[in-house]
Amino acid sequence: MSTFLDINVPGEWLQRARASDPVAQRSIYAALARPVYTLLRRLVLRPAVAEELLQEVFLEVLRNLGAYTGAGSFAGWVRSIAVSKALMHLRSPWHARLLPGDCQGAITAHAAPPGEGVDWGSDLERALNELPDVSRSIVWLHDVEGYTHAEIARLYERTASFSKSQLARAHAALRDALEPKFGDPECTFASKN
Amino acid sequence: MHLRLEELISLRDRQPVDAASASHAAACAQCTAGIRRLAALRADMRQLPGIAPPELWPVIEARLGVDSTATPQRRWTSIAAAGSVVALVLALAASFPQFQAGAPVTTARAAGDVPLEKLVERSQRLETTLRQLPQRPAVEVAANSVAIDALQSRIQRLDVELASDEAGESGQDRQQELWSQRVSLLNSLFGVRYAEAVHAGYRATQEEGSL
Ligand SMILES: [Zn+2]
Numbered sequence: 001m002s003t004f005l006d007i008n009v010p011g012e013w014l015q016r017a018r019a020s021d022p023v024a025q026r027s028i029y030a031a032l033a034r035p036v037y038t039l040l041r042r043l044v045l046r047p048a049v050a051e052e053l054l055q056e057v058f059l060e061v062l063r064n065l066g067a068y069t070g071a072g073s074f075a076g077w078v079r080s081i082a083v084s085k086a087l088m089h090l091r092s093p094w095h096a097r098l099l100p101g102d103c104q105g106a107i108t109a110h111a112a113p114p115g116e117g118v119d120w121g122s123d124l125e126r127a128l129n130e131l132p133d134v135s136r137s138i139v140w141l142h143d144v145e146g147y148t149h150a151e152i153a154r155l156y157e158r159t160a161s162f163s164k165s166q167l168a169r170a171h172a173a174l175r176d177a178l179e180p181k182f183g184d185p186e187c188t189f190a191s192k193n
Numbered sequence: 194m195h196l197r198l199e200e201l202i203s204l205r206d207r208q209p210v211d212a213a214s215a216s217h218a219a220a221c222a223q224c225t226a227g228i229r230r231l232a233a234l235r236a237d238m239r240q241l242p243g244i245a246p247p248e249l250w251p252v253i254e255a256r257l258g259v260d261s262t263a264t265p266q267r268r269w270t271s272i273a274a275a276g277s278v279v280a281l282v283l284a285l286a287a288s289f290p291q292f293q294a295g296a297p298v299t300t301a302r303a304a305g306d307v308p309l310e311k312l313v314e315r316s317q318r319l320e321t322t323l324r325q326l327p328q329r330p331a332v333e334v335a336a337n338s339v340a341i342d343a344l345q346s347r348i349q350r351l352d353v354e355l356a357s358d359e360a361g362e363s364g365q366d367r368q369q370e371l372w373s374q375r376v377s378l379l380n381s382l383f384g385v386r387y388a389e390a391v392h393a394g395y396r397a398t399q400e401e402g403s404l
Contacts, residue, residue, distance in 0.1 A: 003243065022254065029250055037246035052324060054246055058253050059328060091352060092320060124237055143235040168198040174234060 002145045003035045007075040014074065018065045025062050032075060033058070036082045042140045043086035045129060053089060057082045083141065087155055090133045127177035131170055138163055139170035196224050205231045256327070309365065312372035319379040326386050330393035337389050344382040351375050 009031055016024035036057055040050040061078050068077050128136055134156070141147040141155075142163070152163040196204075196214055203210050204218050205228050218224045307315075329341075351371055361368055 025257065026250060026254070029253065033246050033249070034243050038243040041244050051247060051249060055249055055253050055256065056324070059256055062253075062257055063328065091356065124234075125241060128238070140238070144238050164199050164202070167202060171202065171231060171234070172198055175230075178234075179230075 002079070003038070004075040004079045004145070005073070007031055007035065007073075009074045014065060014068070017062060028062070029058055032078050035075070036078060039079065039082055039140075039145070040086055042128070042144075043083070043137045044089055049089060053082070053085050056085055060085075079145070083145075083155065087137065090137060123178060124174075127174050130177060131173055135166045135170035135173065138166045139174070142167055195221065196227070198227075201227045201231055204228050205235070307369075307373065309369050309372060312369065312376055315376050316372060316379060319376065319383055323379065323383055323386060326383075326390050327393075329386070329389065334389065337385055340385050341382065344378050344385070348375060348378050348382070351378070 009028060013024045013027050017028055033054065037050060037054050040053050040057075041047065044050055044053065057078070060081055068074060128140070131139070138152055138156075141152055142149070147155075149160040149163040149167075153160045156162065194217075196210075196218060200210050200214050201218075201224060204215070210218075218228065329337075351374055355368075355371055355375070358368070
C-alpha cells in the first residue's frame with residue numbers, strides 16, 4: 001500500500017513549523033521528501049520536472065501549514081498536494097509534445113540502487129514508463145496509492161467509468177509488456193476498452 | 194464467455210459486479226488465474242523501491258526564507274533572500290526581451306508569422322519561467338488577483354481545446370492560432386506576476402532594511 005500511510009509526522013513538528021522553526025521544517029521535509037519524490041517520478045517520469053515539482057510541493061506545504069485541518073493524516077494531505085501538482089503538469093499541453101526520447105530511461109536509470117535492484121522491478125518500471133501519462137498515473141494512483149475510482153474521477157474531472165477503463169487499459173498494456181508469451185485467445189484479458 | 198478485464202479488476206478489488214459475472218468467476222479457472230495475476234502485479238508495483246531525491250532542502254529553505262513571517266533571528270537571512278528575489282526576477286525577465294527595463298507587455302505577433310513548433314517551445318519556456326517566479330506575496334493586490342485569475346482561466350480553456358485535439362485534426366491554422374493565443378496569454382500573465390514580484394521584493398528589502 002502507499003508508503004505515505006506509514007508516515008507519522010508528530011503534531012509538535014507541525015506546531016513548530018507553523019512558527020517558522022527551521023529545524024521542524026527540515027524534519028518534515030526529511031520525513032516526506034522520498035515518498036513525495038517517488039510519487040512525482042512515477043507520475044511525471046522526468047527527473048528535472050519531478051525535482052521542480054518537489055520544491056513546489058514543499059513550498060506550498062510549509063507556507064500553508066495552517067490550511068491542514070487535522071482531518072486525515074498529514075502525510076495524506078501532503079500527498080494530495082503532490083498529486084495535484086503532478087496532474088497539473090501532465091495536463092499542460094506542451095508536456096504532451098515533448099519528444100518521446102525525453103523520458104526514456106528516466107526511472108529505470110535511477111530507481112533501483114545497486115544491491116536493491118531486482119529483475120522484475122526493472123521490467124515492471126520499464127513497462128510502467130511506457131504507458132501513456134493518463135493510464136500510468138491512474139494505475140499508480142489506484143493500485144499503489146489506493147485512490148478510489150470516484151476520487152480519480154474528481155482529479156481528472158471525468159467519470160468513474162473513465163477511471164475504470166483507463167485502469168483496464170493500463171493493465172492490458174502491462175500484461176502485454178510483461179507477459180509476451182501469454183498469447184492464447186482466452187478473453188480473460190480481452191479488454192474491450 | 195470469460196470476464197472482461199474491468200470486471201476482473203473489480204473482483205480483485207472486491208468491488209461489486211453483477212451476479213452472473215461473480216458466479217462465472219467462482220467457477221472458472223482461467224478467470225480466477227487472471228484475478229490472481231492482477232493481484233500479483235499490484236503487489237509488485239507496491240514493492241517497487243522508493244527513489245531518493247537529490248538534496249533540495251537548501252534551495253527550498255532559501256525560497257522559504259523570503260516568507261514575510263520569518264522570525265527575528267532569521268531576519269538577516271530574509272534581507273539577503275529578499276534581495277535575491279529581486280535578482281532572480283530580474284534574471285528571469287532578462288530571458289524575455291519584452292520585459293527588459295520595465296517595457297510594457299507586448300502581444301504576440303500574428304499567428305501565421307511564427308512556426309507552430311516555435312510557439313510550443315516559447316509556451317514551454319514561459320511556463321517554466323512562471324514556475325520559477327517567487328510565490329505571490331502574502332498580501333495580494335486585488336486587481337492583480339483578478340487579472341491573474343482571468344488570464345489563468347483563459348489559458349485553461351485553451352488547454353482544454355488543445356488537449357481535445359492532440360492529433361491536430363482541427364488543422365495547422367487553428368493549432369497555430371491556439372498556441373499563439375496561449376503564448377500571448379502567458380506573456381501577459383508573466384507581465385503581471387513579474388511586476389508584482391518585483392514590487393513585493395523591493396518592498397520586503399526596504400522593510401527588512403529599516404529594522
Ligand atoms: Zn472465465
